[in-house]
Amino acid sequence: MAEPEYGRLLREARERSGKTIEEMASLLGISWESYNDLETYDDEIILVISLEQLVTLSHALGIDLVEFFSNGAPKPAESVSLEALAESINEYLTANKLTVAEFEDAVGWEVANCLTDPSQFLNFNLDGLKDVTKPLSVDWRAVLAHLSQE
Numbered sequence: 550m551a552e553p554e555y556g557r558l559l560r561e562a563r564e565r566s567g568k569t570i571e572e573m574a575s576l577l578g579i580s581w582e583s584y585n586d587l588e589t590y591d592d593e594i595i596l597v598i599s600l601e602q603l604v605t606l607s608h609a610l611g612i613d614l615v616e617f618f619s620n621g622a623p624k625p626a627e628s629v630s631l632e633a634l635a636e637s638i639n640e641y642l643t644a645n646k647l648t649v650a651e652f653e654d655a656v657g658w659e660v661a662n663c664l665t666d667p668s669q670f671l672n673f674n675l676d677g678l679k680d681v682t683k684p685l686s687v688d689w690r691a692v693l694a695h696l697s698q699e
Contacts, residue, residue, distance in 0.1 A: 553591065553620045560588040562610040576609055577602045600678060601671035604696050614693045618675070625688045628695035631667035637685045638664060656680045671696075 563573060574584035577598065587593045598606070607614045615624050629637075638660060642652055649661045658677050663669040670678070675689075682689040 553618075555591045555594045555617075556588045558617065559594060559606075559610075559612075562612050563588070566610050568609065573606070573609065577605060595675045597674065599672050599674060600696060603675065604671075604699070607697060614697045615690050618693065619690060622690075625691040625694055627691060628698060629687055629691040630695045631663075631670045631692070634670060634682070634685075634687060634692055635664050635667040637687055638681070641685050652684075656684065 563570070570581055570584050570588070574581045577584065579598070579602075583597070587598065594603070603614065606612070607617070638652065641647070642649065647655075649664065653659050653661070658673065658681055660681060670681075670692075673681070678692060679689045682692065
C-alpha cells in the first residue's frame with residue numbers, strides 16, 4: 550500500500566478553505582517555514598505538531614482526522630477519550646505488573662503526568678499516540694475520533 554501523501558492532502562484542504570500558509574502558521578503558533586514543511590514533507594504532520602495543534606488544524610480546515618489518517622481503512626466503531634486512554638494504561642500496568650517507568654521505557658514516551666491529567670496527552674505528537682496505544686490494543690484512530698468531537 551502506498552504511503553499517504555499527507556502534505557499534498559493538507560495543502561489541498563488549506564487551499565479549499567481559502568486560508569493562507571501565514572494564517573495557518575499563526576493559528577497553530579508555528580513559523581511560516583514550519584507550516585510549509587507540513588505541506589511539503591508527509592511525515593511532518595505525524596512527527597512535528599502536537600495533538601492539540603492537529604485538532605486545531607482539523608477544525609480550521611474542516612478535516613476529519615480519522616478519515617485523513619485512515620488511508621482507506623474502515624473507521625473505528627467507537628471513540629476513546631483521553632481519560633479512557635489513561636485508564637487503559639493503568640489497567641495494562643496492573644495486568645502486566647509493570648511500573649509506570651517500565652511502561653515508559655517500553656513505549657519510549659513519558660506518560661506519568663498523563664495518568665493524573667489526561668489532557669497532557671494533547672502535547673504528544675501523532676507518532677507518540679501510536680506508540681502509547683500499540684501495547685494496549687487501543688486503536689489510535691479511536692482517540693483521534695474523540696478529539697475531533699471536542
